[in-house]
Amino acid sequence: MLKVNNLKKVFKLSKKQMALGKTKDKYKNAVNGIDFTANPGQIFGLLGPNGAGKTTTLRCLATLIKPTEGEIFFDNINALKNEEQVRKKICFLTNELKLDEFFTPNYTINYFGSLYGLTKEQIQKKKEILFKRFEIDSYQETKIGELSTGMKQKLSIAVSLVHDPEIIIFDEPTNGLDIVTARSVTDYLVELKNKGKTVIISTHIMSVAQHLCDEIAIIIDGKIKINGSLNHILQSTGKENLEDAFFELYVQSKGGKE
Amino acid sequence: MKNFMLILKKELARVFTDKKLVFNSFILPPLILVVIYTIMGSQIDKLEKDIDTHVSDVYIQQAPQEFLDLIVDAENVNTFTEVKDDEIQNIKDDIYEGETDLLIIFDDDLISKIADYKTAEDVPEVKTYYNPSEEYSQKAYNQFISYLDDYEDTIIAKRVEKPKYLNAFDINRTNEDKHIVNEKKAAGKGLGMLLPMLLMIFLFSSAMGVGIDMIAGEKERGTMATLLITPVKRYHIALGKTVSLGIISIVASICSFAGLLVTLKTAPQVLTGSSNIDMGVMQYGFTELFMLLTVMISVVCIFVGLICLISIFAKTVKEAGTMISPVYMVVMIAAFLNMFSKATPQLWQFAVPVYGTTIAIKSIFSFEMTWIKWLVTCGSSLIIAAILILVIAKMFNSEKIMYNK
Numbered sequence: 001m002l003k004v005n006n007l008k009k010v011f012k013l014s015k016k017q018m019a020l021g022k023t024k025d026k027y028k029n030a031v032n033g034i035d036f037t038a039n040p041g042q043i044f045g046l047l048g049p050n051g052a053g054k055t056t057t058l059r060c061l062a063t064l065i066k067p068t069e070g071e072i073f074f075d076n077i078n079a080l081k082n083e084e085q086v087r088k089k090i091c092f093l094t095n096e097l098k099l100d101e102f103f104t105p106n107y108t109i110n111y112f113g114s115l116y117g118l119t120k121e122q123i124q125k126k127k128e129i130l131f132k133r134f135e136i137d138s139y140q141e142t143k144i145g146e147l148s149t150g151m152k153q154k155l156s157i158a159v160s161l162v163h164d165p166e167i168i169i170f171d172e173p174t175n176g177l178d179i180v181t182a183r184s185v186t187d188y189l190v191e192l193k194n195k196g197k198t199v200i201i202s203t204h205i206m207s208v209a210q211h212l213c214d215e216i217a218i219i220i221d222g223k224i225k226i227n228g229s230l231n232h233i234l235q236s237t238g239k240e241n242l243e244d245a246f247f248e249l250y251v252q253s254k255g256g257k258e
Numbered sequence: 259m260k261n262f263m264l265i266l267k268k269e270l271a272r273v274f275t276d277k278k279l280v281f282n283s284f285i286l287p288p289l290i291l292v293v294i295y296t297i298m299g300s301q302i303d304k305l306e307k308d309i310d311t312h313v314s315d316v317y318i319q320q321a322p323q324e325f326l327d328l329i330v331d332a333e334n335v336n337t338f339t340e341v342k343d344d345e346i347q348n349i350k351d352d353i354y355e356g357e358t359d360l361l362i363i364f365d366d367d368l369i370s371k372i373a374d375y376k377t378a379e380d381v382p383e384v385k386t387y388y389n390p391s392e393e394y395s396q397k398a399y400n401q402f403i404s405y406l407d408d409y410e411d412t413i414i415a416k417r418v419e420k421p422k423y424l425n426a427f428d429i430n431r432t433n434e435d436k437h438i439v440n441e442k443k444a445a446g447k448g449l450g451m452l453l454p455m456l457l458m459i460f461l462f463s464s465a466m467g468v469g470i471d472m473i474a475g476e477k478e479r480g481t482m483a484t485l486l487i488t489p490v491k492r493y494h495i496a497l498g499k500t501v502s503l504g505i506i507s508i509v510a511s512i513c514s515f516a517g518l519l520v521t522l523k524t525a526p527q528v529l530t531g532s533s534n535i536d537m538g539v540m541q542y543g544f545t546e547l548f549m550l551l552t553v554m555i556s557v558v559c560i561f562v563g564l565i566c567l568i569s570i571f572a573k574t575v576k577e578a579g580t581m582i583s584p585v586y587m588v589v590m591i592a593a594f595l596n597m598f599s600k601a602t603p604q605l606w607q608f609a610v611p612v613y614g615t616t617i618a619i620k621s622i623f624s625f626e627m628t629w630i631k632w633l634v635t636c637g638s639s640l641i642i643a644a645i646l647i648l649v650i651a652k653m654f655n656s657e658k659i660m661y662n663k
């Protein structure tokens with residue numbers, strides 16, 4: 001289980017970033033005090049437009065960056081105080097994380113397996129299962145650089161799961177994937193959830209949130225506007241579908257500002 | 259510790275199993291060294307043979323008959339003895355251009371002046387003009403200086419009544435521009451002096467290529483972040499990367515060193531300027547070679563530290579390249595600063611990073627290196643490298659630097 005309390009992340013902007021973002025503010029509140037809980041056996045989705053703070057939130061969860069304020073607990077372990085312990089329990093997947101193209105899938109999974117402290121036997125067992133599941137078997141000794149994009153993505157997932165994490169954090173899982181690979185990835189997320197894992201994803205695609213997630217939090221400008229099951233969101237907003245509900249909240253928050 | 263070893267092993271595997279990298283980092287630099295210097299060496303040899311058979315043009319003004327008799331059998335020389343005063347400037351210009359080899363001007367009435375002089379200021383004079391940056395000119399000068407010595411001996415032998423002075427005339431006592439040097443060509447002859455600098459450049463550039471890719475390249479390609487989410491401690495990652503780059507660079511410097519040994523064997527004349535003087539590798543003993551290797555390795559540690567530190571700040575390989583360029587320049591300047599200096603360096607100068615190493619290498623080549631100097635050179639380099647590594651480990655903990663997309 002993952003629990004997030006009052007999470008805030010403020011970036012100090014460089015001059016270049018200020019110019020790029022066309023802003024005079026020196027600080028950017030990328031995440032502005034959010035709370036949520038994600039439970040085992042569920043897929044929790046952060047749904048929001050670009051720049052809402054989804055990636056920043058997930059990076060905080062993955063202990064890649066430190067929040068400015070707030071707390072994160074994984075099964076009651078404080079993530080901010082026990083980074084290394086937490087990293088053994090979680091995995092973080094994003095488009096930006098890549099594997100060295102020079103090495104083979106076999107070498108790569110062995111390498112990361114040992115970095116997670118697994119024994120050779122443990123790695124071997126896990127590797128067989130994962131490579132079979134993602135159909136990487138026959139490419140084990142091919143350099144990653146020579147694999148197709150879809151195959152690389154599958155390998156990334158396989159490698160990140162080598163230590164059998166309890167909590168899977170996935171930033172924009174279907175981004176940049178062809179429909180076939182995208183489907184196999186989402187199918188796998190459901191598989192993981194059914195195994196009792198806690199899955200947290202971010203997305204800006206309505207249909208992904210609607211079909212995949214058990215719980216959805218709509219995040220706009222670093223704040224969670226609503227959080228709950230699809231039904232709960234539709235009921236509270238009085239809308240027919242998620243897209244209408246989202247735009248209702250979006251217009252509200254933008255209108256309130258101006 | 260186990261994780262550190264894992265990272266180290268992976269980084270080494272990355273480089274040593276990549277044929278292209280192996281060639282570029284380990285084989286190419288010593289190859290270039292050997293090829294350049296072997297070609298230069300054979301050029302020098304050719305030049306020497308050519309010089310031996312070259313027929314020199316020598317202009318002599320107011321030569322006494324006895325001297326002319328002495329040089330009548332001189333080999334490979336064209337002498338011109340009818341030189342008018344208004345031709346002197348033209349001849350000097352020709353010497354500067356390398357068209358003519360030597361000009362000798364005897365005092366007029368040399369014989370009677372020799373007979374009459376009383377004080378040292380009155381000693382008659384013979385002036386010679388040549389161009390030391392021209393091999394032909396140098397050869398003619400050497401040849402005629404010995405004729406002049408012979409001539410002086412015969413006069414002294416005849417004039418035993420003035421034995422207390424034991425010289426009949428001075429050569430170039432008041433003549434201050436006997437060297438008609440073409441500076442550019444003189445510099446060209448100093449290629450042997452380039453060797454320490456070339457070594458430094460090779461050491462830096464081979465560490466640079468691999469180092470930039472290992473850190474900035476991994477950040478750019480997103481493989482660094484993959485490593486950062488593992489439970490490995492950040493300073494283990496930092497150490498794993500810097501130490502492996504250190505090992506790779508030390509292997510590279512051993513390769514360059516081997517290239518150097520081959521160079522010394524195939525082309526000893528590039529160091530000494532002449533193949534007649536046999537000062538090849540045989541003369542450098544174990545001590546010199548050991549000092550050379552250790553000095554090279556210790557400066558490589560500084561290079562590795564600098565390169566890693568800069569690569570951490572960069573987001574991309576390109577940016578790292580841009581950021582390292584000025585450092586590369588400074589390193590080159592430090593390496594070149596001492597190139598033309600003939601002065602014996604002070605002990606503290608050996609402690610100056612990079613610059614100290616260059617003078618150390620120079621000192622080793624000229625057998626002037628002591629263990630104290632060696633200790634100062636290596637010690638200062640290693641201390642600076644250690645400080646750099648500490649800073650690097652700190653930087654790896656900074657999210658702003660490691661994750662600044």
Ligand SMILES: Nc1ncnc2c1ncn2[C@@H]1O[C@H](COP(=O)(O)OP(=O)(O)O)[C@@H](O)[C@H]1O
Binds near residue numbers: 013049053663
């Ligand atoms: N390292 C950073 N420095 C400065 N601003 C950042 C940084 N990372 C993200 N931001 C800003 O924070 C906001 C949220 O970004 P992000 O979390 O990537 O949004 P999302 O993933 O929802 O599209 C954006 O306005 C972005 O420009």
Ligand SMILES: [Mg+2]
Binds near residue numbers: 054055056171
């Ligand atoms: Mg994002």
